Amino acid sequence: MIKQFAVCQLLVLSFGVKAQSIDVTTFGAKPDSFADATESVQKAIDSGKNKAESVIEFPKGRYDFWPDKAVATTYYISNSSSAEEMPVKRQSVGLMFKGLKNITLDGNGSTFVFHGKMIAWALDSSENITIKNLKVNYERPGMSEMTIKEITSESVTASIHPDSKFKIIEGRLEWYGERWVTKNHHAVLLRVNKDMLVYSSWSPFLKSKAELIAPLTVRFNGDFSKFQAEPGDVLTIRDTYRDYVGSFQNRSKNIRLLNVHMNSMHGLGIVSQFCENLNYDSVFVEPEKGSGRVIASSADGMHFSGCRGQITINNCRFNGMHDDPVNVHGTHLKIIEIVSPTSLKLRFMHPQSYGFLPFVPGDTVAYVHSASLQIFGQEIVRSAKMISEHDVLVELQKPLADNVSVGDVLENITWTPALTIKNSRFERTNTRGTLVTTRRKVLIENNVYYRTGMHAILIENDASGWYESGEVTDVTIRNNQFIECGFNSAPGNYIININPQDHEPARGYYVHKNITIENNLFKIYDFPILFARSTNGLRFLDNTIEKSEFLPADKLRAAFSFAACTNVKISGNKFYSGAKTDIKLDKMEKKDIFSKITPVN
Incomplete structure (x- = not known):
């Protein structure tokens, strides 16, 4: 008591x-x-x-x-800056x-x-x-912005945003901030009348002669014959270095x-x-x-x-x-040396991701063949330490399997999250809306993806480029609106792109599993809707596809394209009148797909 x-x-x-x-x-x-x-x-x-x-x-x-x-x-921050770009990672x-x-x-x-x-x-x-x-906010944002007022093949007149500090030095416009100067220019253009971000270039401005003709108004004289813009468009310029x-x-x-x-x-x-x-x-x-x-x-x-x-x-x-x-992902590290029966030397492979300890004792790692992305085993970490900025020495609790080789990669599968994205809006990006590669449960629902420049959703996994891991095993994409996406990635401008980088596929092995896309609205101006490769269990159900006149359609392509997939089901979808609903199959048999739409090879 x-x-x-x-x-x-x-x-x-x-x-x-x-x-x-x-x-x-x-x-x-x-x-x-x-x-x-x-x-x-x-x-x-x-x-x-x-x-x-x-x-x-x-x-x-x-x-x-x-x-x-x-x-x-x-x-040391993942996906930020390389050793060449920023050798000293000192930040305030x-x-x-x-x-x-x-x-x-x-x-x-x-x-x-x-x-x-x-x-x-x-x-x-x-x-x-x-x-x-x-x-x-920042007193001087890192992005410089200017609105195009007049444009000919020989000149551009632009109004500079008051936040975008600049100085014209010997006829050349230089962007600067508080203790920094833009040196490596990357430009993206906002087409205001279409509310879309597209890739552009600062190169013709670098080669031109600039003169201040009124407060915050600059005329650039040079060769602008290849510069695509209209009055009212906004050119945005930044440094390519991700130093912060x-x-x-x-x-x-x-x-x-x-x-x-x-x-x-x-x-x-x-x-x-x-x-x-x-x-x-x-x-x-x-x-x-x-x-x-x-x-x-x-x-x-x-x-x-x-x-x-x-x-x-x-x-x-x-x-x-x-x-x-x-963007939600892990990191593949490549085996560069088998040091002992229980120890491996690993390397960060992408220059912008390195320097941070990727494992701690007790973490479970998966062995992955880099070319096929096939997982062929797992083990528990006994110890791990950085031996250089790019290399890690990891000791495992048990001896390595016989089929572990230099060139394979390891993924930390203890540190993989479940993900829910809901009731959110994605717009005015020149790239993708959402990237996700995690083996835990993923739910993407009740969102609006509006005019994303590339795929609204990309599910990748690679051990050859960014080295962003890993497999997905349970993804639901439902009750979203996908509106006029993909204009920067034609002809492969699929609204949803499931594209693991298995350059040498393993027979009978599928990188991704169990992806359901249901009850969504796709408002499309072009033909491609969904691409998937190396996926087992893909369902595209009860979606509505509407026609948009946002932009002219490109040449005729299949709405659905599947490569080396199985257990694919397309059912209950509502297409606008006259819609092209072709399905393209590669390295598949008709038994791998259930659909009332007849596949074409």
């Missing part, structure tokens, strides 16, 4: 615990002062270290962050959460303005962290982002690396409303590398990116 009473008392006390409020102004931060709040805010964050639970409160206003007093640290972090627990950062509608190049926040070895009710990311989450768990507006980000966006249980609700990667800007991220919106647990993306919006809004 006494023991039961003690337990009840403990429960009462537990439910009665209230998070301690920490006001950043008590540490010296002042809203709307334009003063550097970095040091004061960091002190407020650090003060929560030994508290059971705390809330970092920001009275609503503008807070400015400069790199001078920011935490400087070194991070505006808000650093290092080894912290049970903290909520509440911006109360504030705007955080960062100066120079900074990672807005980093969560490192932390857990139970919530960031909510804030906007992130918008925010970084590393080896952390139970992370929640709520009502967060990422209005501008340098580089790769919100990156999570070896994190567990991520819940993003009402995260908006888009330019600030009324700013006149069209791009929010120089690359991806959200990037997840080697995560696990549950990733949930709900009520989010992605508008204005130079790369994919969402």
Whole structure:
């Protein structure tokens, strides 16, 4: 009886615990002062270290962050920059959460303005962290933007956005920011009348002579005969180097982002690396409303590398990116040496992904033949250590199987997440909408994919290019709207593309399994809808396909194309009158597919 009473008392006390409020102004931060709040805010964050639970409160206003007093640290971040592009990975972090627990950062509608190049926040070895009710922007965004006013074959007149700082030096326009200059130009054009982002070029402008003819108005004289644009279009220009990311989450768990507006980000966006249980609700990667800007991220919106647990993306919006809004994947590492019966030397193969420890003791790894992507075994890691920036020495608990060879790859299958993406909108990207390769359950539902430049959804897996792993085994794509996607990837502009890079397929082996695409709306201007290869168990059911006049259709191609697949079912779909519903099969027999549409070879 006494023991039961003690337990009840403990429960009462537990439910009665209230998070301690920490006001950043008590540490010296002042809203709307334009003063550097970095040091004061960091002190407020650090003060929560030994508290059971705390809330970092920001009275609503503008807070400015400069790199001078920011935490400087070194991070190797997946898919960011190569050793040649950025040999020293030294970055400044505006808000650093290092080894912290049970903290909520509440911006109360504030705007955080960062100066120079900074990672807005980093969560490192932390857990139970919530960031909510804030906007992130940069005093000088990394993206430069200008609106085309007049264009001929010999000149272009453009209006420069006020945020895009520039200087004309000896007849050449140079883009610059706070302690940085754009040196390696990449350009994407927004065709305003079609609301579509297409690839473009800064090259003719580099070769032209620029002159300022009015405030923020520049005339470029040169050869523009091959430059495709119309008055009103917006040309967006950035550096190709991904030397920073918008925010970084590393080896952390139970992370929640709520009502967060990422209005501008340098580089790769919100990156999570070896994190567990991520819940993003009402995260908006888009330019600030009324700013006149069209791009929010120089690359991806959200990037997840080697995560696990549950990733949930709900009520989010992605508008204005130079790369994919969402990418979820692991990493294949190549075996370059069999050191002993239980030890392997592995190498990061893509130049922009390296330097981070890909395994810890107890992780399970899968052996994969790189050419076929065939998984042929698995083992548990005893130890792992970096022996150089690109090489890893891993020791396994048991001796290697006889068929393990140099050139095969390993994937960490302990760190593979379940993924739910729902009630979100993807638009104004020149690339794909969503990339996903994870063996856990994937649900993509009730979203709108609007005029993504390439495939709305790409399921790949490769051990030859980006080395982004791995297989999918349970994917449901339902109740989404796919509207006029794929204009940058013709002729293979399938709305959904299941395309593992198994260059030498293994007989009878299928890379991907159990993919259901049902009750979606496809509004298409061209013919291709779905491509799949090396997939066992693919269902395309009860979808509606409508015709759009958004752009002229390209030459006639099959609506469905399948290569080396089996157990394919196409049934119950509603096509617009006169729709071309051809199915193309490659390395398949008719018994591999059930459909009332007659396949053609």
